[in-house]
Amino acid sequence: MMHHRISGGSAAIFTLLLLLLLTTTTATTTLPIPGLDTFLTNQFRRDPKATNDSFGSLSSSLKRSLSSSASLHFTSLSQPLLSLSVPVSLHVRFVGDSFPSSSASTLSSFITSAVTSDSFHVISPPESSSDHNLAVSHSLNLDASLSPTSLSSRLDAALKSLISSTTSSLRSNLLSLPYSSVDEIVRQDSTKVWYDSWTCSTSKTVPFGPPTEASRDLVVAYLLTRGSGNWNRPLIESILPNLAQEIYLIKPSSLNAEDAFVLWGIWTTRNLLIFENRTVSASTLMDKAITLAKEWLLAQATSATPHTRISYDSDLPTMPTDVIRCNTDAAWSVAKRAGIGWVFENSDRLVYSEDSKVIDHVSSPLMAKALAKRNAMQEALHKSFSNVWFRTDSQELARAIDSKTYPVELFGVLMDIELLSSSFDFIVVSYVSRTFNGVADSLAKAALHSSIPLL
Known part of the structure; x- marks a missing residue:
């Protein structure tokens, strides 16, 4: 495939003219866009679940204009192409103990300073005889946060296995891994929406269904909005409309606090089952978690600094002058x-x-x-x-x-x-x-x- 290099203002005009030449025809029926349909078809064959292709965000009217056979005018296409903008969502979760709390903001600052252009440059695939490119303006929506450390080991092993067996993308140096690869790991240590009692703290109640095919394996963690920890109301009201008001009364941690002792108990119990074929009852697991929690509280009491105190007693410490x-x-x-x-x-x-x-x-x-x-x-x-x-x-x-x-x-x-x-x-x-x-x-x-x- 021959590549053309054109600098300055003529590059955009050349690109648009070339695109017009490739998509303009004298026929009276709608024809596919040369190169584009082949590219998308091959990409879909490689990954049927891929939905992050920029061309998927093209409006229907623009697609029709690009492939229509009517007498196309440069002025009618130039403005839609120049004003086209594709929103791109990027979700990053830092997994492991080595990431400081500032990792999310550091990544955001790095991307802001590193990305000097807001345009995607998409070229036709090698097997296509067409030689055209299209620069698409985009806006990046970054959501970066720290993940619970309790899932680090399993996620690390699963992702390494996927990376070693996944073919590199033709469009990017970044690998696109399916959500399903980590969903199962998350589900194993998470509360199930339809099968666990979680909507009431005083009685054992399970949401009534029947669940849909898409939501039957849903976990409660996925009902929370990433980052803020607030309930995802549109999702809840579409899946559990009769329980929505009751669910909203539950106030989750807004700082991603988790019961580390219970999660650690689940993790070690799972290891005993897999590697030693030993089972531990749920009551034993909870007893161990409570014991660990008490030991941790005692350790906090003996190691607390004199500068920090949470007290109910009337015997208050000496206050700083600027308190x-x-x-x-x-x-x-x-x-x-x-x-x-x-x-x-x-x-x-x-x-x-x-x-x-x-x-x-x-x-x-x-x-x-x-x-x-x-x-x-x-x-x-x-x-x-x-x-x-x-x-x-x-x-x-x-x-x-x-x-x-x-x-x-x-x-x-x-x-x-x-x-x-x-x-x-x-x-x-x-x-x-x-x-x-x-x-x-x-x-x-x-x-x-x-x-x-x-x-």
């Missing part, structure tokens, strides 16, 4: 809606900032107060407050945070609070009477009342 006090509160309604509020003050009771918001699908007043605490911590970190004294008028919440004995309902939110706590230089979480929590209480109630429609 910021943050009071939080929540107002809850039987409609499962909550208003949450928080206020930041310095030691002289001067208000730095205050804010409030409304949250739907909140299961209880205690959940509302926990969400208020999590939001306040995130706001404190956003404002770069390093020494903060968080106060709540919920004794139950203060006890749970202090003891690290998290109720099932609050597990995801309280795990986030624990993870966020490690980002402060100095932190104390304590109980405060309602008498001294009036501002946060007023903010929460005002937010809730403003969200209630007038009859």
Whole structure:
């Protein structure tokens, strides 16, 4: 195949003219685009499930224009071609212990600086006699995040096996591996949507079906939006419309916190079965996970630094002179809606900032107060407050945070609070009477009342 090199402004004109010559015909019927259809057909034969080809994003009208036999005019085609833009989604998950928490942002910065052009240059395949190319503008949507370490070993082995047996793509140096290769690994250690009890923490209930062919093997993790950890509402309402409101009451961790001890127990138990043909009951696995969790908590108590403390006791540590006090509160309604509020003050009771918001699908007043605490911590970190004294008028919440004995309902939110706590230089979480929590209480109630429609 002969390649032409044309520089400057004439390159675009030459490309368009050449494309017009190749696609223009005097026949009266719609003909295929030379080179393009052959290329896509061969690519589909190689990978029937491939859906990431840029040409698949061409609009139907543009495809018809490119292959129509009518008298084509340069002006009618130039504008659609020049304005054509293809969105490209790229999902990257970092698997393993060696990646720091900054890996996702580092990759984003690298790609931004490395990609100097927003155009794809697509050429016809070698077996085609046609010699044409098309530059397509694109916008990259990057989603990068860290994966749980518990799946690293199996994913590593599976991906290495796939890479060694997969033929390199003709279009890119990057290999395109099917999702199915890792889906099975994820499903083995994940809660099943249709076959496990997960929608209620107080009783054993399984969603009723029947499931569709496409959703029968779906796991709960796939109902969450990547990155944010929020529920994927369109997906849930299409698959489980009758349970959607109940599912939304479950507040998962927004920081990808997982029960590492249970996952580790599942992993080691699976290894015993595969390599030693030994089985371990579910109750034994849970007992071991609880024991490991208690050992970890004891280790945290003995190794904690004096600069970080989560306490319910009235015997509070000496506060830094620049400590910021943050009071939080929540107002809850039987409609499962909550208003949450928080206020930041310095030691002289001067208000730095205050804010409030409304949250739907909140299961209880205690959940509302926990969400208020999590939001306040995130706001404190956003404002770069390093020494903060968080106060709540919920004794139950203060006890749970202090003891690290998290109720099932609050597990995801309280795990986030624990993870966020490690980002402060100095932190104390304590109980405060309602008498001294009036501002946060007023903010929460005002937010809730403003969200209630007038009859």
